[in-house]
Amino acid sequence: MANPVTLSYSRAIAERLTGHPIWRKPPGWQWSKRCASSSREPRSSALPPGLAQTIDPYAGLNLPGRDLTVAAEAIMPGRSSQVRTRGKQMPMSFAGRFSGRSAVITGGASGIGLAVAQRIVDEGGRVSVWDRDPTQIEQAKTVVPGLHGVTVDVADAAGVDIAAARTIEALGGVDILVTSAAITGPNMTTWSYSAEDWQRVIDININGVFYCNKALVPHMLDRNYGRIVNIASIAGKEGNPNASAYSTSKAAVIGLTKSLGKELAKTKVTVNCVTPAAVRTAIFKQMRQEHIDFMLSKIPMARFGEVEEVAALICWIASEECSFTTAAVFDVSGGRATY
Numbered sequence: 001m002a003n004p005v006t007l008s009y010s011r012a013i014a015e016r017l018t019g020h021p022i023w024r025k026p027p028g029w030q031w032s033k034r035c036a037s038s039s040r041e042p043r044s045s046a047l048p049p050g051l052a053q054t055i056d057p058y059a060g061l062n063l064p065g066r067d068l069t070v071a072a073e074a075i076m077p078g079r080s081s082q083v084r085t086r087g088k089q090m091p092m093s094f095a096g097r098f099s100g101r102s103a104v105i106t107g108g109a110s111g112i113g114l115a116v117a118q119r120i121v122d123e124g125g126r127v128s129v130w131d132r133d134p135t136q137i138e139q140a141k142t143v144v145p146g147l148h149g150v151t152v153d154v155a156d157a158a159g160v161d162i163a164a165a166r167t168i169e170a171l172g173g174v175d176i177l178v179t180s181a182a183i184t185g186p187n188m189t190t191w192s193y194s195a196e197d198w199q200r201v202i203d204i205n206i207n208g209v210f211y212c213n214k215a216l217v218p219h220m221l222d223r224n225y226g227r228i229v230n231i232a233s234i235a236g237k238e239g240n241p242n243a244s245a246y247s248t249s250k251a252a253v254i255g256l257t258k259s260l261g262k263e264l265a266k267t268k269v270t271v272n273c274v275t276p277a278a279v280r281t282a283i284f285k286q287m288r289q290e291h292i293d294f295m296l297s298k299i300p301m302a303r304f305g306e307v308e309e310v311a312a313l314i315c316w317i318a319s320e321e322c323s324f325t326t327a328a329v330f331d332v333s334g335g336r337a338t339y
């Protein structure tokens with residue numbers, strides 16, 4: 001039986017080769033079901049039940065065997081490794097977008113950071129994930145082959161400098177920095193917060209972003225190129241109740257991005273940030289259910305975002321194509337942001 005993950009990958013190849021869709025809907029399957037479910041649940045990367053058994057993506061094609069690498073090579077000579085493999089089709093025009101580029105993604109072993117890592121690798125780049133969780137880094141390497149990983153707590157300034165040196169040596173340089181590492185802190189009123197909990201959120205979410213930007217900006221200036229994307233949050237714009245440490249920290253990330261972006265505006269290094277609304281990732285485990293419900297209730301699209309949707313925006317900002325925007329804040333909030 002065909003593997004569902006490789007199926008959509010091979011379907012993209014087969015459709016590109018033939019110029020027309022080559023798969024059939026299984027009995028009873030309607031696209032509207034998938035759309036309806038996506039408004040409530042995170043979309044599964046697996047194809048719908050029954051689809052794998054009913055489709056032969058190579059039916060009627062004279063492909064050189066069933067080796068996917070060979071098939072990919074047929075449509076993108078020299079770039080077969082860049083075909084997206086996670087179950088969703090990558091727009092083919094982006095293949096090679098990050099060729100020759102190297103990226104650091106803090107918190108890249110999970111969630112949004114991992115989705116960005118996947119996409120940059122898919123599109124030809126090299127990625128080093130900096131994460132405090134070594135087990136998670138090893139798991140990420142199985143999802144995205146070829147990842148470089150460094151175990152580091154971004155709240156440790158000296159550790160970040162060491163991570164930067166190790167990464168520059170391993171990858172030969174760093175062109176892109178995406179700061180995704182963060183924690184939420186407990187959901188409670190501001191006056192109930194312990195000083196210790198408050199400090200930990202500030203240390204990771206603000207100081208960690210500062211240390212990583214500080215460590216890599218001089219290197220990017222030396223190379224005369226850089227793209228920095230700091231991940232803030234809609235909470236930093238609007239202030240979520242029962243999340244004041246997190247909201248404060250994300251507002252600070254917006255401020256840091258605007259200041260640093262202006263300092264670097266006459267250079268080839270751009271600095272921008274994104275402000276996602278709620279996206280169902282492991283970070284939800286740190287929040288109370290009432291808080292998650294509150295965040296969903298504030299999103300006009302009435303659904304959570306998906307990591308791929310946030311990664312798509314980040315990857316454009318992190319690309320050469322985003323060249324006339326710096327010190328900016330990009331919304332990805334299902335309509336929640338009002339400014």
Ligand SMILES: NC(=O)c1ccc[n+]([C@@H]2O[C@H](COP(=O)([O-])OP(=O)(O)OC[C@H]3O[C@@H](n4cnc5c(N)ncnc54)[C@H](O)[C@@H]3O)[C@@H](O)[C@H]2O)c1
Pocket residue numbers: 106107108109110111112113130131132133136152153154155179180181182183204208231232233234275276277278279280281282283284
């Ligand atoms: N998921 C959401 O709803 C949402 C919404 C808005 C903004 N964001 C922001 O997006 C970013 C990514 O969040 P996510 O949803 O992917 O969360 P996640 O928990 O899936 O990923 C965060 C990663 O950061 C790592 N990390 C945490 N503290 C660290 C530290 N001190 N040093 C190094 N690594 C550390 C974790 O190990 C984890 O791998 C965060 O900045 C978060 O604030 C998330």
